[in-house]
Amino acid sequence: MHINSLGALPSxxxxxxxxxxxxxxxxxxxxxxxxxxxxxxASEALEAEGFDVIExxxxxxxxxxxxxxxxDIVVMDVVMxxxxxxxxxxxxxxxxxxxxxxxxxxxGLNDIDSIKKAYEFGATDFVTKPIxxxxxxxxVHYMIRAKATADELRESRAKLDxxxxxxxxxxWEWQTQDDQCxxxxxxxxxxxxxxxxxxxxxxxxCIHADDQxxxxxxxxxxxxxxxxxxxxxxxxxxxxxxxxxxxxxxxPDSTGTMVGTLQDITERANAEEQIHxxxxxxxxxxxxxxxxxNDMVDNAIxxxxxxxxxxxxxxxxxxRFKQVNDSFGHNVGDALLRSVSTRLGEVIRETxxxxxxxxxxxxxxxxxxxxxxGGDEFVVLLDSIERVEDAAYVAxxxxxxxxxTFQLSETDVHIxxxxxxSIYPADGKTPDExxxxxxxxxxxxxxxxxxxxxxxxxxxxxxxxxxxALERDLRESLESGxxxxxxxxxxxxxxxxxxxxxxxxxxxxxxxxxxxxADFIPxxxxxxxxxxxxxxxxxxxxxxxxxxxECGIQPFVMAVNCSSIQLVRTDMTNVIKSAxxxxxxxxxxxxxxxxxxxxxxxxxxxxxxLQALKSLGLHVSIDDFGTGFSSLSYLKRLPVDxxxxxxxxxxxxxxxxxxxxxxxxxxxxxxxxxLTVIAEGVENTEQLGFxxxxxxxxxxxxLISRPQPADDLQQWIERFNSQLTxxxx
Amino acid sequence: xxxxxxxxxxxxxxxxxxPGRPDILARLVNLYLDNTPVLIADIRDGxxxxxxxxxxMAAHTLKSSSAYLGATSLADQCDxxxxxxxxNDLSKAGSYIETITTGFEAVSDQIQKYG
Numbered sequence: 001m002h003i004n005s006l007g008a009l010p011s012x013x014x015x016x017x018x019x020x021x022x023x024x025x026x027x028x029x030x031x032x033x034x035x036x037x038x039x040x041x042a043s044e045a046l047e048a049e050g051f052d053v054i055e056x057x058x059x060x061x062x063x064x065x066x067x068x069x070x071x072d073i074v075v076m077d078v079v080m081x082x083x084x085x086x087x088x089x090x091x092x093x094x095x096x097x098x099x100x101x102x103x104x105x106x107x108g109l110n111d112i113d114s115i116k117k118a119y120e121f122g123a124t125d126f127v128t129k130p131i132x133x134x135x136x137x138x139x140v141h142y143m144i145r146a147k148a149t150a151d152e153l154r155e156s157r158a159k160l161d162x163x164x165x166x167x168x169x170x171x172w173e174w175q176t177q178d179d180q181c182x183x184x185x186x187x188x189x190x191x192x193x194x195x196x197x198x199x200x201x202x203x204x205x206c207i208h209a210d211d212q213x214x215x216x217x218x219x220x221x222x223x224x225x226x227x228x229x230x231x232x233x234x235x236x237x238x239x240x241x242x243x244x245x246x247x248x249x250x251x252p253d254s255t256g257t258m259v260g261t262l263q264d265i266t267e268r269a270n271a272e273e274q275i276h277x278x279x280x281x282x283x284x285x286x287x288x289x290x291x292x293x294n295d296m297v298d299n300a301i302x303x304x305x306x307x308x309x310x311x312x313x314x315x316x317x318x319x320r321f322k323q324v325n326d327s328f329g330h331n332v333g334d335a336l337l338r339s340v341s342t343r344l345g346e347v348i349r350e351t352x353x354x355x356x357x358x359x360x361x362x363x364x365x366x367x368x369x370x371x372x373x374g375g376d377e378f379v380v381l382l383d384s385i386e387r388v389e390d391a392a393y394v395a396x397x398x399x400x401x402x403x404x405t406f407q408l409s410e411t412d413v414h415i416x417x418x419x420x421x422s423i424y425p426a427d428g429k430t431p432d433e434x435x436x437x438x439x440x441x442x443x444x445x446x447x448x449x450x451x452x453x454x455x456x457x458x459x460x461x462x463x464x465x466x467x468x469a470l471e472r473d474l475r476e477s478l479e480s481g482x483x484x485x486x487x488x489x490x491x492x493x494x495x496x497x498x499x500x501x502x503x504x505x506x507x508x509x510x511x512x513x514x515x516x517x518a519d520f521i522p523x524x525x526x527x528x529x530x531x532x533x534x535x536x537x538x539x540x541x542x543x544x545x546x547x548x549x550e551c552g553i554q555p556f557v558m559a560v561n562c563s564s565i566q567l568v569r570t571d572m573t574n575v576i577k578s579a580x581x582x583x584x585x586x587x588x589x590x591x592x593x594x595x596x597x598x599x600x601x602x603x604x605x606x607x608x609x610l611q612a613l614k615s616l617g618l619h620v621s622i623d624d625f626g627t628g629f630s631s632l633s634y635l636k637r638l639p640v641d642x643x644x645x646x647x648x649x650x651x652x653x654x655x656x657x658x659x660x661x662x663x664x665x666x667x668x669x670x671x672x673x674x675l676t677v678i679a680e681g682v683e684n685t686e687q688l689g690f691x692x693x694x695x696x697x698x699x700x701x702x703l704i705s706r707p708q709p710a711d712d713l714q715q716w717i718e719r720f721n722s723q724l725t726x727x728x729x
Numbered sequence: 730x731x732x733x734x735x736x737x738x739x740x741x742x743x744x745x746x747x748p749g750r751p752d753i754l755a756r757l758v759n760l761y762l763d764n765t766p767v768l769i770a771d772i773r774d775g776x777x778x779x780x781x782x783x784x785x786m787a788a789h790t791l792k793s794s795s796a797y798l799g800a801t802s803l804a805d806q807c808d809x810x811x812x813x814x815x816x817n818d819l820s821k822a823g824s825y826i827e828t829i830t831t832g833f834e835a836v837s838d839q840i841q842k843y844g
Contacts, residue, residue, distance in 0.1 A: 033793075034790055035794050037757055037761055038794065041742065041745060041753075079789050129793065
């Protein structure tokens with residue numbers, strides 16, 4: 001027996017765990033055989049080749065010597081007293097040092113059962129008796145070398161596993177042809193599952209539902225093109241906060257197998273987000289900061305340029321903020337800034353749809369609109385405004401909202417706000433310009449003291465003030481009953497009978513006087529006030545007609561105009577139905593006049609709307625006919641009763657042969673389509689003569705009567721009917 | 730029965746001899762001569778005690794060492810006894826013991842000169 005003994009350990013190696021195995025120069029073989037003859041020959045043969053040998057005569061001694069010396073290899077006979085080779089091998093394997101040590105079992109020649117059993121008990125290899133002692137040392141050498149290689153591999157794999165665990169990085173392989181996947185241990189940990197399957201589906205299952213489609217599409221493409229890819233996804237989880245962000249990358253190897261990595265980059269992504277937040281958001285309010293605002297405005301400019309739209313920048317300055325800070329301290333000041341940002345958000349949300357006819361536009365607007373520049377300065381970005389008054393409207397709402405008491409924990413605070421407004425593209429084409437000009441406008445507003453907002457451009461400022469005042473008056477009049485209706489009769493040319501009246505809305509304002517519908521109807525349409533106004537007109541007209549019938553007047557048709565806004569934004573059929581129900585008016589006594597342009601916007605929708613209206617039993621006519629360039633092919637598909645020739649064709653009927661030809665054609669056309677035709681704006685007998693000669697059915701205009709208030713018209717009707725009776729008599 | 734030693738086995742053992750080391754053949758022969766009577770006694774005791782395991786184990790060891798020294802016939806006899814003992818059959822053990830004892834004496838005569 002020759003075991004190295006190196007004496008005292010060098011002091012510098014005391015700290016590190018050193019095993020006897022580390023200190024050996026020659027590899028150590030544990031020979032286990034109860035036959036001393038075989039033992040002697042084997043040890044001679046092994047020692048001759050540079051091995052050190054220790055010997056055991058049975059399994060019990062083998063286990064004991066193994067634990068004591070941790071040899072590099074065990075060569076062990078099977079049949080031994082006390083404990084046989086199988087049991088000894090199994091015991092050695094259970095110890096930490098014996099887990100991977102090579103064990104060469106010596107079995108009887110052709111003893112297949114023993115060979116099989118040896119492997120089951122953990123033997124590395126076997127050799128049959130009689131042992132060839134000349135080749136034995138080479139065999140042992142080889143096994144020790146193989147073990148060293150396996151150790152290195154294990155160690156390398158352990159290091160890789162550890163490195164992967166530290167880096168939260170796993171590696172994987174994917175054979176796209178048959179969809180077979182291999183995953184390193186870390187992959188399952190990263191994806192937070194106990195085990196991953198062997199197809200790619202197992203990965204898809206771990207992905208957040210919102211990201212699945214994207215990743216799936218990428219992988220499907222990879223199946224076809226086997227190209228390098230890199231993407232990120234969130235993991236599926238019951239709790240959204242716990243979702244991890246995973247980066248997955250893969251590239252094809254020489255055989256076409258995709259080899260890749262999975263990495264948990266949640267911390268990195270969070271850190272990046274935090275850095276981004278620090279760089280782009282205000283710490284006190286959490287609002288975007290100046291740097292962020294520049295990007296926001298830049299984006300708004302790009303969007304507005306492409307869509308040919310305008311937008312507004314509102315530059316806010318809190319009027320007495322410095323005093324608040326000085327009197328109550330920075331904590332109160334900061335709390336106030338936070339409250340201001342909350343209120344601004346509320347106002348922006350409430351007024352989000354201002355000026356927006358199409359709600360879908362509001363729905364896709366980006367959420368970031370408010371920024372804090374520092375100090376007491378805020379900026380509100382109003383993108384895609386339709387009218388500059390919308391900016392004024394929001395500015396007024398902001399001033400109103402911020403003027404309300406702020407109840408902070410320490411104290412109540414009152415402030416006021418001054419706002420400067422710049423409009424893209426009128427007031428600037430770059431973020432800098434727009435901001436500077438909004439700032440200038442703000443100072444201007446401060447100088448003017450009481451005004452809470454001011455536009456950068458004077459003309460816009462004036463215009464907005466005027467339109468705003470008009471809008472305000474319109475609202476007030478709507479609430480206070482400042483509107484009334486006038487009625488203009490329509491006459492049958494053939495019989496001279498009154499066939500109907502057209503209800504026309506009139507606005508008599510206490511200070512403005514009579515305002516022309518041409519001035520306030522477009523504004524009512526832009527602001528949506530046309531909806532309550534139109535409904536009021538409809539009800540009032542129906543009510544009036546019902547009253548006249550009640551009074552015993554010969555029934556005729558009450559015509560009411562309907563704006564396109566009403567048709568698009570409300571269920572007009574229901575509105576009309578409830579007006580009829582409320583007033584008890586027979587639907588055959590009601591006519592709805594629609595402009596031709598409305599029907600042209602969307603033919604199929606127009607037809608559907610007309611059919612719905614017709615189903616109520618009322619009359620439908622096309623107003624302003626001839627101005628909208630209707631296609632004749634679709635005109636015949638419209639379920640209407642009447643065409644009204646626009647007054648622009650009637651005016652010069654007797655002097656302009658072109659107009660005369662058009663009017664004649666329109667009458668013929670209407671009759672061919674089996675429609676009644678009426679001419680409006682008839683002012684003299686020459687026009688009447690022409691229309692009569694060309695078989696126009698009805699006329700409307702000053703020649704018959706101006707529009708008149710209800711009472712006047714009632715008297716007029718009575719007079720007109722009695723004249724008619726006289727004539728007939 | 731012929732218990733002639735196979736000379737090739739002796740040559741094989743000699744080939745393991747390293748310069749400057751004790752004579753390996755002599756050590757083996759001495760080991761064999763010392764151990765074998767003990768093993769045969771073991772077999773005999775095992776048979777008397779009807780302990781098939783003990784018989785099997787001793788026969789196995791003797792088989793193995795005899796084979797290494799080239800005593801093939803003796804090893805064969807040991808093998809047969811081992812097989813029987815493994816099957817718990819000691820019925821003809823007495824006769825095997827006789828043969829093995831005779832065989833060992835024959836082998837001893839042949840290897841004594843190496844010891």
